[in-house]
Amino acid sequence: MIRTVPVGLGDRAYEVLIGPGLIDQAGARIAPFLKRARVAVVADETVAGLHGERLRAALAASGVEARFVVVPPGEGSKSFEGLADLSDRLLALELDRGDLVVAFGGGVVGDLTGFAAAVYKRGIDFVQIPTTLLAQVDSSVGGKTAIDTPRGKNLIGAFHQPRLVLADLDVLDSLPDREMRCGYAEVIKYGLLGDFAFFEWLEANGPAVLAREPGPLSHAVARSVEMKAEIVAEDEREAGRRALLNLGHTFGHALEAEMGFGDGLLHGEAVGLGMAMAFRFSARQAICPGQDAERAERAIAAAGLPVRMSQARTAPFAAGVLIGHMIQDKKAEDGRITLILARSLGQAFVAKTVDTAPLRDFLIEEGALP
Numbered sequence: 567m568i569r570t571v572p573v574g575l576g577d578r579a580y581e582v583l584i585g586p587g588l589i590d591q592a593g594a595r596i597a598p599f600l601k602r603a604r605v606a607v608v609a610d611e612t613v614a615g616l617h618g619e620r621l622r623a624a625l626a627a628s629g630v631e632a633r634f635v636v637v638p639p640g641e642g643s644k645s646f647e648g649l650a651d652l653s654d655r656l657l658a659l660e661l662d663r664g665d666l667v668v669a670f671g672g673g674v675v676g677d678l679t680g681f682a683a684a685v686y687k688r689g690i691d692f693v694q695i696p697t698t699l700l701a702q703v704d705s706s707v708g709g710k711t712a713i714d715t716p717r718g719k720n721l722i723g724a725f726h727q728p729r730l731v732l733a734d735l736d737v738l739d740s741l742p743d744r745e746m747r748c749g750y751a752e753v754i755k756y757g758l759l760g761d762f763a764f765f766e767w768l769e770a771n772g773p774a775v776l777a778r779e780p781g782p783l784s785h786a787v788a789r790s791v792e793m794k795a796e797i798v799a800e801d802e803r804e805a806g807r808r809a810l811l812n813l814g815h816t817f818g819h820a821l822e823a824e825m826g827f828g829d830g831l832l833h834g835e836a837v838g839l840g841m842a843m844a845f846r847f848s849a850r851q852a853i854c855p856g857q858d859a860e861r862a863e864r865a866i867a868a869a870g871l872p873v874r875m876s877q878a879r880t881a882p883f884a885a886g887v888l889i890g891h892m893i894q895d896k897k898a899e900d901g902r903i904t905l906i907l908a909r910s911l912g913q914a915f916v917a918k919t920v921d922t923a924p925l926r927d928f929l930i931e932e933g934a935l936p
C-alpha cells in the first residue's frame with residue numbers, strides 16, 4: 567500500500583509517497599514534473615551500485631533518460647569542494663532551469679543535491695528519493711539543504727523544497743542494522759516531542775519496525791512524515807515550532823563535534839543519547855516527571871541506541887568544551903543556549919536562554935569532567 571502525506575506549503579506544496587516498490591514507479595511519478603524527458607540523478611557509489619539500475623530502468627520505462635552523477639560516499643561530499651564538483655558536473659550535462667535533479671540517497675546526498683539545486687542557475691527543481699530510514703523520516707522532507715564547513719555542520723545552506731519525495735520502503739532491506747537504529751532515533755523523536763500515543767505504540771512495536779516488518783515500518787515512517795509535514799507547513803523557516811524537531815540535537819551535536827563526526831558516534835546515535843539527556847535535564851530542572859525521563863531512556867535504549875555519554879566514549883568529555891559547542895549551535899542567540907526540553911512524554915518545548923550553570927552541573931553529574 568502506498569501512503570501519501572501532503573506537505574501544505576501553498577504554491578510549493580508537494581507530496582511524500584511512502585510504500586514498497588516506489589523506485590519502480592519513479593518514471594511515472596516524476597514524468598508529470600518534467601519539461602523534457604531527461605533528469606540528472608545524484609547518488610553515491612554505494613546507492614548507485616545497489617539500486618541505480620532499478621531506478622534507471624524505471625525512468626526508462628516512462629521514456630525518461632537518467633544521467634547519473636556519482637559522488638563519493640560519506641559526509642566529505644557535503645563540502646564546498648563537493649558542491650563545486652557537483653555543480654560543474656550538472657553544468658556539463660547542460661541542465662537548464664526547466665530540468666529536474668533527483669537526489670537518490672541518504673542525508674548527505676539529499677542535503678548536497680538539494681543545496682546544489684537551490685543555487686544551480688538560481689534554482690531548479692529537485693525530487694528526493696531517500697534510501698535510509700533517517701532520510702525518509704527526516705532529512706528528505708521539509709526543504710533544509712546544506713553543506714558543512716570546517717567551522718561546523720550544515721552552516722551554509724538554503725531552504726529549497728523538493729517537488730516530490732518517494733520513500734521506497736524496499737530499499738531499507740539492504741540498510742545496515744546500525745543505520746536502521748539511527749533512523750529509528752528520529753522516529754522515536756516524533757513520539758517524544760509531540761505524540762504520546764505514537765510513543766506508546768513504538769514502545770510496543772519498535773522491534774517490529776527495526777526488523778522491517780512491512781506494516782509497522784510503513785506506519786512508523788508515515789506517522790513520522792505526517793508530524794514533520796504538519797510542523798514544516800506551520801513553520802517552514804524555523805521561526806518557532808520547527809525547532810522542536812531538534813529535540814536531542816543540541817546535546818547530540820556537541821557530542822558528535824567532540825567525536826569528530828566520525829563512525830564512533832553516528833548522527834542518529836548522538837540524537838538518541840541527546841534525547842535521553844534532554845529528558846534527564848528536564849527532570850533535573852523539575853520541568854518533567856523523573857519517571858517520564860526514565861521511560862524515554864528505556865525506549866531509546868531498547869532500540870540499541872546509547873543513552874549515557876560513557877556508551878559513546880570511555881574517556882570523559884569536558885563539560886566546558888561541550889557547552890562551548892552548544893553556544894556555537896545555530897539556534898543559540900547572542901551566546902545564550904536554546905535547548906528543546908520536555909514537560910512530559912510527547913510534550914516538548916523550546917527553552918530559550920538556558921543558563922549555563924545548571925547545564926554545567928548536569929553534564930558533570932552525567933560524567934563530564936568539571
Ligand code: GLY
Pocket residue numbers: 704705707708710808811812
Ligand atoms: N531536521 C530538522 C528539521 O528539518 O527541521
